[in-house]
Amino acid sequence: MKLYLDPGHGGTDPGGQGNGLIEKDIVLDIAQRVLSILTVDYEEVEVRMSRTSDISKSLNQRTNEANSWGADYYLSIHCNAFNGSARGYEDYIYSGLSDSSTTSHYRNIMHEEIMDMNQLPDRDRNKANFHVLRETAMSALLTENGFIDNDQDARLISDPPWRQRVAKAHVNGLERAFGLKRKQISGTLYKIIAGSFQSRENAEKRVAELESQGIEAFIIPFSAPNAQWFRVQAGAFASRENAEMHLEQVRNAGVEDAFIITEGSDTDNEESGGYSIAGKTYLSPELMDQYVKGINSGAPELGHYYLELGEYYGIRGDIAFAQAMHETDFFQFTATVQPEQNNFAGIGATGPDNHGANFDSPWEGVLAHIQHLYAYAVTAPLPEGYPRTDPRFDLVERGSAPAWVDLNGKWAVPGDQYGQSILDLYGRMIGESISTLQQIEENIGE
Structure with missing residues (x-):
């Protein structure tokens, strides 16, 4: 096409x-x-x-x-x-x-x-x-x-x-x-990054320099905390060896600071369509909170709850955080659910006449969110230690959505791209976290 x-x-x-x-x-x-x-x-x-x-x-x-x-x-x-x-x-x-x-x-x-x-x-x-x-x-x-x-x-x-x-x-x-x-991509994808710029003009110059030497490249705009960035990507490979060979070509073309980033992890569930809901949380609470505050400075600091409760239940707390941002419009609550409900997952909300469940505190709201994901992701009984706060836990077909894309048509109706939208947002959060860490490393080096 x-x-x-x-x-x-x-x-x-x-x-x-x-x-x-x-x-x-x-x-x-x-x-x-x-x-x-x-x-x-x-x-x-x-x-x-x-x-x-x-x-x-x-x-x-x-x-x-x-x-x-x-x-x-x-x-x-x-x-x-x-x-x-x-x-x-x-x-x-x-x-x-x-x-x-x-x-x-x-x-x-x-x-x-x-x-x-x-x-x-x-x-x-x-x-x-x-x-x-x-x-x-x-x-x-x-x-x-x-x-x-x-x-x-x-x-x-x-x-x-x-x-x-x-x-x-x-x-x-x-x-x-x-x-x-x-594209059908299994396992890890290795991407060649040939520069990140706050000026689109500088990113365009880098693309032109690479293409003049026969290397295809394009710009991926993304928003780091409090700033707009433009990343230049010059290839993506399923094989680390091929990525390293291409990286050498990019460096020989004059981009000596080009590097490889990886996308995907061992927690991916290929049979169920990609990232699994159950798994380890990789992003720190500080990076989660920093990301959302770069978009909505008034957002509550919930990253530590998503890490703590995600790890307790074995649920990807960082992707659940991305889902909460998706559901609440970055905690601006521009749709049906209101801030005082502490309902960050939109549990039970079906429209203007039904605002969904209410929770007494932000911690309880995150707990209900993680428990609701647990109900979808696994068939095992809910671990003891915390009270069951998810009012719809028993209404879920247990284990019916082991991967985030399996939530399509379940968590959101019709929502045929619901899981993809969450992973899209998580990918941007990962990318901007990498940029933040690189800036910190540069500042330390200075």
Whole structure:
């Protein structure tokens, strides 16, 4: 599948502006995240971007490039702006197409997947006579991801983890619409990191330097505590030996500080689809709390509870912490459950009329969360020592979800990407923790 990915505007055309945000920068960041997810996680997908930096490019240049390349799909990513009061998500296909067209079918899938994750009001599926929709030879979609001049939308848009979710939602839509196949990776994956930069421009220079010497590389944006970073990845290998050989090539190309990071562990349960719920907690409480406070400075410090109780029950406390961030919008509680409930897992919450269970303290809320995961992950009796606080423990089919992806359709309905979203967030937390530790080591060295 050949995707032409078009972050709108750029260069002398800033697009919409508001709340200290500029559309051209936001949509480039989302598009880069889409590119990195597709490149890392999917097979047989070619992506060409209309721009990978802040340059000017005409609409004719974009559509002519997509047409001459023979793209299968044209995806244009934008944010909206109007009068400060409008908010929400909407998308567009060409006005000359019928609702029964293939383009409309693709759009319906994309709309569903994006709305499932973006936390925005639904402004519906629309049609327009936009150039990039009219002049493309392939099916084309333009997405408008919130209103940059609206205070509520801007709070989301300015949040890097939200942009990651929106990027993942776009990829989920592409996967469904075009039947994309995920890469089958078992055991440990070895990734070559060729630099981490706080300046996107510097990251782009590193990519250009590597590609000029025949080494493919791409940028993975991620948010370290209180800062936005851009990591350059130059390959991923299932074999440590192959990774080390490629690392030598990257270093010979002038990146002497390139290094290998590993992804995956012995606790992976391949038969059940990936990371198991039962297992050792790897991240420290300090790193867990530091990560979430970089996004929400008012977040409670719960890392020590997730470590302590996770280890007692043999549950991955660090991934459970990522699940709690996913459920509570980084402990901002923007959905049904309220902060005073101490219900960090959304236990029993089904909608506006049912806010779910209440717990007397944060410790009790974490205990209930870990016990609920224990019920799903294993069939053994609940260990003695702590009171049973999970009110729905006996309602779970014991051992029905040994891996995080097995929670799809169980913990969240329909939630067919629920477990993947949690692991996605955990991966970002791991990546930023590595960056934090590297900075600490550098400071010690100085």
